[in-house]
Amino acid sequence: MSNLKKILLEKVSCKSVWFMRQAGRYLPEFRKIRSNNTNFVELCLNSELSSLITLQPIDRFDLDSAIIFSDILIVPYALGQKVNFIKNYGPELSPFDLEAFLDVKERNFVKSLDPVYKAIEITRRKLSKKKSLICFIGAPWTLLIYMLDHKRKDVNTILNYPDIHIIIKKLIKFLNIHIENQISAGADVVQVFDSWAGLLPEKELESFCIKPNLNIVEFCKQKKIPNICFPKGIGKNYEKFNNIVKPDGLSIDYEIDPEWAKSKLLDTVIQGGMKPSSLLKEDNEMFETAAKYLKAFNKNPYIFNLGHGLLPETDPDKVKKLIKFYRNFNG
Ligand code: CP3
8 A cells, every 4th residue: 555545544644745736837848749749738638648748747757655746627628528738827718607517517627537537547558556656636726716716717797696505516417437547547536626715704614625525535535535625715714624624634834834734624634735836945945944843743654745836936956845844854
């Protein structure tokens, strides 16, 4: 069993490190492939290249887990929206069409995502048995930001959208299908990214973030799929989230104090926390920040990671140094 799975399922304390957004942006070997593949969605759906990119950070740093190279927006794509990644701007989706969305059949959805499952199969064959292969989805709220109002990110437009709860229900159903298919293809852990949870007003957190995450985690538990949730930016509500959703693992963002997390986020495995910009600082400052987390969780099962994704401007040598520091750290 991979050590990530061991930590999540058996709650044992052992070393395990991977980084959100480890496959991509900051790696020259990724940028080289990317420069020859200008259509990002097509790149995500190229199983051979996706697998190659997934393994790039493993080959370079010998991390304990690989995360499949894909994107959270591949699900809105498979549900009928065109997805365009615009340089120096980000993703843009074609206008949402409720009727077409509600009309999408499971068979067609799965067929569109088949290259992702193939990429997972290829990667699992090439990846050492000791290492975990993580698959992921975007949580409904975070996907809705892109699907319904990416340009303005006006929360009220989404909260007041007609039939919003019908949309969320269909999203959850299809996200669960995507999780199950990724696991069947050879992934062994799922991470649920709710990157925009912090935009929700407190009174809406329960229905737009906590409940959908709970539905997904309950599905995973029923299927015995190890899961990690990342409700970024919800501050003290991490405690409420954890008490209700009870995921196997909880990824904390860089605004969460590790000591607070240790005392309040119980019966789960904490992952991450460190600010991604720490890797842009001098070595000593970076190590000091890392030590704060490693000391706090010294006696707890803990997955070393960051409080959000690696920044595109990160020097890969810094990543290497940080991993070495982690591997040599003894309380
Ligand atoms: O983690 C990994 O390395 C695996 C692949 C992965 C990507 N996106 C590839 C990618 C993962 C796990 C994601 C998740 C993702 N995608 C999230 C949640 C995590 C987070 O960072 O909050 C979100 C919100 C997205 C949506 C998205 N995709 C945005 C906003 C953008 C543009 C800006 C950016 O973050 O890079 C993307 C594009 C994207 N997804 C790139 C990569 C490698 C960059 C593509 C490029 O080269 O232009």
